[in-house]
Structures are given as C-alpha cells and as structure tokens.
Amino acid sequence: MRSFSIEKGVVMPLDRANVDTDFIIPKQFLKSIRRSGFGVNLFDEHRYLDRGEPDADNSQRPLNPEFVLNQPRYQGATILLARDNFGCGSSREHAPWALEDYGFRAILAPSYADIFFNNCFKNGLLPIVLDRELIASLFEAVAHTEGYQLEVDLSQQKVVKPDGSSLDFEVDPFRRNCLLNGLDDISLTLEDAAQIEAFETRWRDQAPWFFNSPNPQQST
Amino acid sequence: MKARTLYDKIWQAHLLKQRDDGMALIYIDRHLIHEVTSPQAFEGLRMAGRKPWRTDANFATPDHNIPTTSEERSQGLAGIKDPVSKLQVKTLDENCKEFSIFELEMNDERQGVVHVVGPEQGATLPGMTIVCGDSHTSTHGALGALAHGIGTSEVEHVLATQCLMQKKMKNMLVQVNGQLSTGVTAKDVVLAIIGQIGTAGGTGYTIEFGGQAIQEMSVEGRMTVCNMAIEAGARAGLVAVDDTTLEYIEGRPFAPTGALWEQAAANWRGLVSDEAAEFDRVIELQAEDIAPQVTWGTSPEMVAPVDGLIPDPIQEQDATRRGNIQQALDYMGLEGGTPIQDIKLDCIFIGSCTNSRIEDLRGAARVVEGKQLAENIELALVVPGSGLIKKQAEVEGLDQIFVSAGLQWREPGCSMCLAMNADQLGPGKHCASTSNRNFEGRQGFRGRTHLVSPAMAAAAAIHGHFVDVRDLV
Numbered sequence: 001m002r003s004f005s006i007e008k009g010v011v012m013p014l015d016r017a018n019v020d021t022d023f024i025i026p027k028q029f030l031k032s033i034r035r036s037g038f039g040v041n042l043f044d045e046h047r048y049l050d051r052g053e054p055d056a057d058n059s060q061r062p063l064n065p066e067f068v069l070n071q072p073r074y075q076g077a078t079i080l081l082a083r084d085n086f087g088c089g090s091s092r093e094h095a096p097w098a099l100e101d102y103g104f105r106a107i108l109a110p111s112y113a114d115i116f117f118n119n120c121f122k123n124g125l126l127p128i129v130l131d132r133e134l135i136a137s138l139f140e141a142v143a144h145t146e147g148y149q150l151e152v153d154l155s156q157q158k159v160v161k162p163d164g165s166s167l168d169f170e171v172d173p174f175r176r177n178c179l180l181n182g183l184d185d186i187s188l189t190l191e192d193a194a195q196i197e198a199f200e201t202r203w204r205d206q207a208p209w210f211f212n213s214p215n216p217q218q219s220t
Numbered sequence: 221m222k223a224r225t226l227y228d229k230i231w232q233a234h235l236l237k238q239r240d241d242g243m244a245l246i247y248i249d250r251h252l253i254h255e256v257t258s259p260q261a262f263e264g265l266r267m268a269g270r271k272p273w274r275t276d277a278n279f280a281t282p283d284h285n286i287p288t289t290s291e292e293r294s295q296g297l298a299g300i301k302d303p304v305s306k307l308q309v310k311t312l313d314e315n316c317k318e319f320s321i322f323e324l325e326m327n328d329e330r331q332g333v334v335h336v337v338g339p340e341q342g343a344t345l346p347g348m349t350i351v352c353g354d355s356h357t358s359t360h361g362a363l364g365a366l367a368h369g370i371g372t373s374e375v376e377h378v379l380a381t382q383c384l385m386q387k388k389m390k391n392m393l394v395q396v397n398g399q400l401s402t403g404v405t406a407k408d409v410v411l412a413i414i415g416q417i418g419t420a421g422g423t424g425y426t427i428e429f430g431g432q433a434i435q436e437m438s439v440e441g442r443m444t445v446c447n448m449a450i451e452a453g454a455r456a457g458l459v460a461v462d463d464t465t466l467e468y469i470e471g472r473p474f475a476p477t478g479a480l481w482e483q484a485a486a487n488w489r490g491l492v493s494d495e496a497a498e499f500d501r502v503i504e505l506q507a508e509d510i511a512p513q514v515t516w517g518t519s520p521e522m523v524a525p526v527d528g529l530i531p532d533p534i535q536e537q538d539a540t541r542r543g544n545i546q547q548a549l550d551y552m553g554l555e556g557g558t559p560i561q562d563i564k565l566d567c568i569f570i571g572s573c574t575n576s577r578i579e580d581l582r583g584a585a586r587v588v589e590g591k592q593l594a595e596n597i598e599l600a601l602v603v604p605g606s607g608l609i610k611k612q613a614e615v616e617g618l619d620q621i622f623v624s625a626g627l628q629w630r631e632p633g634c635s636m637c638l639a640m641n642a643d644q645l646g647p648g649k650h651c652a653s654t655s656n657r658n659f660e661g662r663q664g665f666r667g668r669t670h671l672v673s674p675a676m677a678a679a680a681a682i683h684g685h686f687v688d689v690r691d692l693v
C-alpha cells in the first residue's frame with residue numbers, strides 16, 4: 001500500500017449529504033476484475049451527461065459543466081471536502097479505488113459510513129473526521145477563495161489552513177501507523193499465525209459444529 | 221460475570237487478540253464469496269504466493285451479474301451477453317477451482333443470491349462470525365450470527381488469515397413492541413425503523429432487534445429486517461436465537477446432525493442478551509403504529525406511511541435537510557405534499573436478498589391472484605432468491621399466478637436490485653421495488669426507486685399506483 005505522510009493540495013467541495021457508493025462509482029464499473037483505472041469513472045453519473053460503460057472512450061463523452069469536478073478551479077484537487085455520512089451504501093472497495101485513482105489523497109467530512117471509512121485506510125486514502133461546524137466553515141472558505149489549499153499532516157494529526165492556523169484530528173493509532181508506513185495488514189496478521197492456529201485448535205474443540213463440513217456437493 | 225449482550229458474547233468468543241491500539245483480531249467462521257468483490261482478492265493472494273487459510277470456511281456463488289431469463293441461463297456462461305460480466309463470473313469459477321472452494325455455480329439448482337443461499341443451505345449458523353464482500357451480509361444476523369460486510373482488501377485478509385482486524389462496535393437495541401397489523405410486514409418494520417433513526421443512526425453500532433413483533437416473525441422476516449440494518453448505518457444486525465431459529469436450521473445440508481446437533485442446539489440457546497445487559501442506545505417502536513411504508517426519495521430514510529404525504533420542503537426548518545429533500549424530489553420527479561398513493565408506477569420488481577424468499581413470494585402472489593397488471597406497468601419482474609425457492613414456488617403454483625397476472629417469472633439472481641445484469645430500470649421510470657436501496661441510479665441510469673414490501677409491490681402492480689394493502693386484506 002502507498003504510504004501517506006503530508007499532503008498539500010487543492011480542496012474540492014462536494015456539497016451533499018449521504019453521498020453513496022453508487023454516486024462515487026456506478027455499478028457497471030464493478031464488473032472489472034482489476035483494481036485500477038476507476039478514476040475516469042469517479043462520480044460518473046454526475047460528471048458526464050451520458051451513461052458510462054466500462055469500455056467507453058471517456059475522453060469522447062460529454063461533460064457536465066455544472067458538476068464541481070469539472071470546474072476549472074478544482075482541477076488537480078487532491079483533498080475532498082464532504083458532508084455527513086459520506087460513502088454510505090455498498091461495501092465496494094471500488095469507491096476508494098476510484099477516489100484514489102483520480103488523485104484524491106484525503107477526505108474531510110463530519111461523518112462516514114463504517115465500511116467505506118475502513119476501506120479508505122486499506123488504500124492509502126485518509127478519511128478525516130472534523131466537527132460539522134468546522135466542515136461548514138471550510139465549505140465557505142473554499143467557495144470564497146479560488147485555488148483554496150489545505151495541508152494534511154498525518155504524523156502531526158493536523159490540517160493546516162492557508163493562514164497557518166491548524167485543525168487537529170483524531171486517527172486510530174493502528175491505522176495511522178499502517179498508513180504512515182504503507183504496511184500491509186495481511187503480513188501483520190500473519191506474524192500472529194501461531195496464535196491463530198492455537199485459537200483454531202481450541203475453537204474446533206469448543207464449537208465442532210462450525211467445522212462440520214459435509215460435502216453438500218454430493219448431497220443433492 | 222458482567223451481563224452481556226448477544227453481540228458481546230459472540231465477539232468475546234471470537235476474540236483472538238486484543239491489540240493495545242484498540243484493534244482486535246477476530247476469528248471468522250464463515251466467509252461467503254460472490255463474483256463482484258472477490259477477483260481482486262484472489263489476484264492479491266496469488267501475487268503474494270498465499271493460500272486460503274481454511275478452505276472449508278469458504279462458500280461461493282455468483283449472483284450479481286448473471287442473467288435471469290431462462291433462455292440465457294440455459295446456455296450457461298455463453299448466455300451472459302456482456303463480456304465483462306461473463307469474465308467476472310468465469311473468474312469466480314476458476315478461482316474456486318484453483319483454491320478448492322465450495323461453489324454453487326450459476327446453473328446449480330441451489331444457486332441464488334448469496335445472502336439467501338447461505339441460510340438456506342445451513343451455511344449460516346447461530347453464533348458464527350460471518351463476513352462477505354457485500355454490505356448486506358447483515359442479513360445473516362437473523363439467525364443469531366455476527367455477520368457483516370467487508371471490502372475487497374478484507375476479503376483477501378480473511379482468505380489468507382481466517383481473521384479480521386476490527387474494532388468493537390457499540391451496542392444498540394431496537395425494540396419493536398406489540399403486534400403488527402394485518403398487511404404490515406418485516407419490510408415495513410425495518411423501513412419504519414430507518415425512517416426514525418436515519419441512515420446514519422446505526423453507524424458505529426451493532427443493532428440487536430427485539431420485542432414481540434420481532435419474536436413473532438419467521439426467520440425469513442427477521443432476515444428482511446437484518447438485511448437493512450446496513451441501511452440504518454449498522455454493519456451488523458442481530459436477532460436472539462429461539463425455537464424459530466432452531467426449527468429453521470435443523471436438517472439443512474450444512475447444519476450439524478445427530479449428537480452434534482443436540483450439542484450445538486443446546487449451546488445456541490444461550491445466544492441471547494442477558495436480561496441485565498446494557499445497551500449504549502435503545503430505540504422503541506410500537507408495532508401497532510407501523511403502517512405499510514413507501515420510500516419517496518433517494519435514501520431509505522426518505523420514507524412515509526402509505527396513507528401519508530410526500531414531505532413538503534417548504535415546511536422543513538433546517539436548511540440542509542430542506543436542500544436534501546428538494547434534491548431528492550427533483551431527481552424523483554415528485555412534488556412535495558403529494559399523497560403517496562398518487563405516485564404512478566412504470567415497473568415492479570419483486571426480488572433481492574431483502575424480499576425474495578418463499579414467504580415473500582406467497583405474500584405477493586396472494587395479492588395478484590386472479591387479477592391483471594395495470595396498463596401503465598411496462599415491466600414487472602418476479603425474481604426468486606434461489607433455485608430452491610423457485611422450485612418450491614412452482615410446486616405451489618405461484619409462478620402460474622404471477623404469469624397469469626402478467627408478471628414475468630425469472631431465474632434467481634440479484635437482477636434489478638442493482639441492475640448489473642440486463643435487468644434495468646429505464647431513465648425517469650418509477651419502480652415499486654422490494655429491494656433495499658433507492659439511491660440515484662441504483663436500479664438503472666436515472667431510474668426512480670420506491671422501496672416497499674412484496675405485498676405492496678404486488679398491489680401497485682395491479683393498480684398502477686400505490687395502494688394501502690391493509691384495504692385489500
């Protein structure tokens with residue numbers, strides 16, 4: 001996984017609550033068996049005026065000039081400013097894949113859906129929770145200042161504003177460490193392989209009915 | 221010992237390691253797999269040269285991408301016209317073969333939507349930890365299992381380690397007291413709950429559903445309720461184990477038998493929250509107050525009783541909420557203040573892991589029996605949740621009832637619940653759907669979804685607009 005320490009970049013505001021994973025990446029793009037290349041279809045139903053298909057040449061499609069992602073002032077944005085319950089809906093990891101592939105590195109919102117929040121950390125994307133009022137004031141600042149940038153510093157757990165003042169945020173120490181060092185969870189867990197084996201042996205004894213696998217393939 | 225909730229009990233039994241940083245390693249008993257969220261996980265496994273930790277804990281079936289017409293299905297993989305979908309289904313077959321994972325392939329009679337098939341096969345057992353790369357894994361909580369959706373990285377993690385890195389959630393109890401009125405179903409109960417606590421109301425919690433109305437529900441009904449726990453923001457929903465649970469499980473292919481069954485059943489009876497257990501949050505509803513529900517907006521919390529009105533944004537004080545209502549109404553092409561029963565429909569979808577089980581189909585068939593589809597209904601699909609449900613329905617003659625009324629009888633799969641296959645809702649069309657999500661574009665590009673119970677969808681099919689099923693029964 002890509003590591004994350006400091007990210008300074010343009011902030012793009014997405015002013016709606018309950019942005020769901022279908023909004024982030026529509027289902028037709030979930031048919032891919034790869035995990036890259038989703039960036040061009042991020043927010044597809046809002047970003048383009050026509051319906052997107054997995055094999056389409058996206059450069060030929062009509063853009064929706066009203067949608068925030070297409071506005072010149074937000075080009076190259078790496079920080080997404082969002083509202084409540086961002087990422088609700090499906091467990092599809094394609095949502096963080098699309099955000100990351102497009103170029104976003106951090107999200108600022110008052111709250112997230114649990115599964116999405118969790119998925120971000122596995123993909124080098126930092127979801128930051130800030131107070132609703134702070135988020136509201138950032139929405140205003142972004143609207144008023146073209147090219148508004150923020151600096152997100154994970155090791156200091158700070159979001160630094162253009163005037164040098166900063167906002168502190170909380171992040172789970174485990175996830176922070178994984179993100180800072182680009183650590184892969186699986187290798188970490190496998191360090192405990194002996195413990196997993198011991199648990200499994202004991203569990204097999206205590207709850208043998210969970211290990212009772214007939215071969216239902218033959219039982220029809 | 222301190223009084224514990226059902227969630228506490230299952231969590232503690234599976235807690236393998238508590239880390240100082242708040243994370244925990246949890247042992248996973250059952251891993252369900254479908255074609256959409258698994259290919260990248262298997263690929264990751266291969267690239268790292270890893271093998272599944274415990275092959276027999278896995279259970280796979282394709283459901284999202286597969287066609288539902290008999291003609292296409294009879295051709296096997298070749299019948300999947302979309303090459304991208306076909307590759308995904310084929311990839312699942314190949315991965316399951318390569319790693320020796322049990323799979324109910326597309327045309328196996330037992331195949332179906334993974335959350336319908338898991339319990340049906342007895343692969344879902346009380347007290348298990350169950351995960352799947354799919355948010356509606358919460359469904360399995362109806363059997364007293366701790367079940368929740370995970371992302372693809374976690375699918376790979378579970379495959380490789382049989383564990384999940386997690387933080388414990390908080391405990392919420394949703395208590396539905398009293399008895400439901402005739403014509404009011406599990407679907408209406410869960411929509412009413414979401415209407416009350418909101419789509420983020422359960423975020424950070426595991427919700428246990430209890431109270432007389434839940435206790436009196438069949439396991440099928442409880443699955444409908446737990447299925448939509450995620451729509452209330454909770455990754456997992458739970459219902460305590462009782463006789464209904466045990467009766468449902470006994471004799472299913474993966475369930476234990478003989479002495480092992482007796483032992484298991486005795487153990488499972490303890491899977492209830494202790495009387496003195498404390499919940500971080502408690503919500504109560506009166507079953508008698510719940511009317512059939514209809515969603516009018518683009519989030520499951522945008523719901524109203526069938527005899528109510530679509531809210532008028534002008535009446536909303538809070539500016540953000542007013543904006544959200546307006547945005548939803550614009551998308552849905554509806555006016556605030558309109559009676560719910562005046563919403564005209566174009567399509568009907570009866571299916572999905574929320575409502576495609578036998579009692580759902582029976583409920584819908586009762587309403588349409590001897591009647592005809594309204595003229596304005598262009599497309600009406602009935603998609604059973606599994607091949608076995610389809611077979612059972614055909615034994616009971618339900619398929620004939622639907623077909624004579626003008627509805628289409630299809631092969632099992634996710635179908636128009638999310639429209640990844642060819643079953644799509646057209647732009648601007650209104651659909652009465654028994655599924656679980658009414659997000660923008662969920663059932664098709666610019667499609668407009670109204671979530672309802674099977675009986676309500678069936679009544680709408682006959683009348684062409686919403687009607688109160690309580691008036692029909």
Ligand code: SF4
Pocket residue numbers: 283284333334335354356572573574633634637638655656
């Ligand atoms: S039926 Fe719908 S909600 Fe259920 S698993 Fe399939 S797509 Fe997801």
